[in-house]
Each structure stands twice: as C-alpha cells, then as structure tokens.
Amino acid sequence: MEIETGKKEEVEVKTINSVKRHHKAWLGTYILLALASLALYFIFSLNLINGLSVYMPLVRRAFLAAFFIFTVLSISKYTQALIIRHTEVKGVKYNLIRLIRILALLAIFMIVIAFLFKNWYTAAVSLGLVSLILGFALQTPISSFIGWLYIIIRSPYKIGDRIQVGDFKGDVVEIGYLDTTLWEFSGDYLSNDLPSGRLIRFPNTMVLETEVYNYSWRQFPYIWNEIPFHIAYESDFAFVEEVLKRTTSEVLGTDVHEKVKELKILIRQTPVDELTIREYPFVTFRTNSNTWVEAAVNYLVDPKKASGVRSSIIKNAVAALLQEPDRVMFPKSNSR
Numbered sequence: 001m002e003i004e005t006g007k008k009e010e011v012e013v014k015t016i017n018s019v020k021r022h023h024k025a026w027l028g029t030y031i032l033l034a035l036a037s038l039a040l041y042f043i044f045s046l047n048l049i050n051g052l053s054v055y056m057p058l059v060r061r062a063f064l065a066a067f068f069i070f071t072v073l074s075i076s077k078y079t080q081a082l083i084i085r086h087t088e089v090k091g092v093k094y095n096l097i098r099l100i101r102i103l104a105l106l107a108i109f110m111i112v113i114a115f116l117f118k119n120w121y122t123a124a125v126s127l128g129l130v131s132l133i134l135g136f137a138l139q140t141p142i143s144s145f146i147g148w149l150y151i152i153i154r155s156p157y158k159i160g161d162r163i164q165v166g167d168f169k170g171d172v173v174e175i176g177y178l179d180t181t182l183w184e185f186s187g188d189y190l191s192n193d194l195p196s197g198r199l200i201r202f203p204n205t206m207v208l209e210t211e212v213y214n215y216s217w218r219q220f221p222y223i224w225n226e227i228p229f230h231i232a233y234e235s236d237f238a239f240v241e242e243v244l245k246r247t248t249s250e251v252l253g254t255d256v257h258e259k260v261k262e263l264k265i266l267i268r269q270t271p272v273d274e275l276t277i278r279e280y281p282f283v284t285f286r287t288n289s290n291t292w293v294e295a296a297v298n299y300l301v302d303p304k305k306a307s308g309v310r311s312s313i314i315k316n317a318v319a320a321l322l323q324e325p326d327r328v329m330f331p332k333s334n335s336r
Helices: 002-045 054-084 090-116 118-135 139-156 202-206 236-252 257-266 303-322
Strands: 162-165 169-174 180-185 196-205 212-214 225-232 283-285 293-301
Touching: 002 054, 002 118, 054 090, 090 139, 090 169, 090 293, 118 303, 139 196, 139 202, 169 196, 196 202, 225 236, 225 303, 236 283, 236 293, 293 303
Parallel strands: none
Antiparallel strands: 162 169, 162 212, 169 180, 180 196, 225 293, 283 293
16 A cells, blocks of 8 residues: 555656646746747847838837737746645646636737727727627627536636536546536446446536535545444344444444534534534444345445445445344344
8 A cells, every 4th residue: 555655646746847848838938939029029120121121110009919818828838836735725726727727818918909909999899899799799608607607716626626516427537618528437237336437518607507415525524434234123222323333333344433523613614513424434224114124334434435335335234244143133024
C-alpha cells in the first residue's frame, strides 16, 4: 500500500512539473511575441516604407492589437501558473483556471472589437446588436454558460465530487463552459454504487432547474450507510447489537469517533438538535412484515468507499454471528 501511494505521489509530482514547464514555455513565447509586436508597431510608426503609407494606420493598429492580445495571454498564463503552484485543492484549482481562461478570451474579444472600430460608440452599438442577435439564437448555450458561472461562484459541486443531478449519478470529471461530465456509478446495469464505466454529459443549465445532491461535501465528506441483518425473534438482541457495533468499528478503523466529532461541531452551527446524533456506530431494530426482525447497523463512510466497506462489514458480522448459534437465530423461511 505504501509502495502504491509512493508511486502515485511520484506520478503527481511529475505531472505537476510537466504542467509547470508547459506554462513556462507558453509564457515565454507570449512575452516574446508581445515584445516583437510592440517593436514592429514603433518601426512602422516611423513611416520608413513610403509605398505602404495608405495602409500604415491599419498595420500599426494591427500590431498594437497583437501586443495587447499577447500581453493578455501572458498575464493569463502567469496567473494560471500561480494558481497551480499555490492552490492545493484540485477542484478549486480547476475552477480558477477555467475562470481565468474565459476572462482572457473576453478581454481578447474586446481588443479585437476596439481594433475593428475606431469609434468606441460605434463599437458599443455593434457589440450590442451582435449580443442581441446571439441572445435569441443561442438561448440554450447562454443558459448553460450562466449555469457554469453559478457552479463557479456558488460551488454546488467541484471536480472529484460524487453528485446526483436529476437522474444522473456519478463522479465529476470535467466542468465545461456548457456542460458537466460525470463518471457514472450505479446505473442501469448495477445495483450497487460501483462505477458503471459510462460517461454522462448534461448541460450546466440543469443546476438552475433541478436539485443537486452532493455526496462529497467538503466540510463533511461522509454519508450515512445502513446494512440490515435478518434475525429470528428468539435471538439475543443485545448480543446482536454488540457484535454489529464491534465488527463495524473494526472495519472502519479508529478515525470513526473523529468523524462524529466533526459532525457534531457542524450540527452545533445549525438549528438542528444535537441529541438527534446517535452514538456511532448504532444499531436499530424493526419488525418485518414476515417472520423476522431487522437489525440495521448505521455508520458513516466515504461515499466512494461505501461498497468495499459494506462488503467487509457483512462478511465479518455474519461470521461473528454464526459463531453463536444459540444466541443468534436466523429465519428458516426461504423467503428471506
């Protein structure tokens, strides 16, 4: 396990270094192009070439526009490099980089508009007319882009989160300007929460129209799971409760109590009564409509590890219960 963790960290370091080199290369290229454009602007301002005097204003404006465009691209790349260096959370890093890129594109668009029109009033009117036409023609993409802004600002989910939006359930792998991509779990062919292997793309406008369930809340990235065990009425309920609590705690490890403390701290900051938080893990009993009692063990778990944890708890708990046939009896009916 330590070897695998070491390899993973080594791969991550190599990836980060590769990205840094990539950003440095592009940053240097943009700076050189900006300086070259500025130099050409001043050279053509000297009117050394008489035959091109008619086109000289247009050429100078083109080089000046190029200078500002490459300057914007340089600032964008430098800012992205700072974000990669100083931001630890991958989801936040991803969102910030996407935001910087769209701001750079908007700035370049305004530079091009200013280059095409000498008069700012004419440019503003033209931009307004273009925006009006595009607004009618591209209502759905624009709504999805507004949805992207909502995702960036309000952060209902980020890269790596396990979410459900409408009928779509999965881990977020990409948040584009127009749509979000999920790595689906469960799905049509699975009854558990394992990845199905399918990708789901849905328009960002859905976050403005339907509920978003996030199973990876940053402040408390755990969910409650429940496993029911069917036992006969003649069983020793106290013993069953003790076995289920013990085996569950053994599978989950020693950090379970810290999870409960975190949850209670969060609960104190809300109007919810702290008494509703039961001792962890806890067991509840309820009668079934047939001839047995359901003993359900409840526990906190990382949603992405839920399947493996559930399997381990079931195997260990059943093995422990079967060791005491006089105290734990199971229903004899074939319908269980």
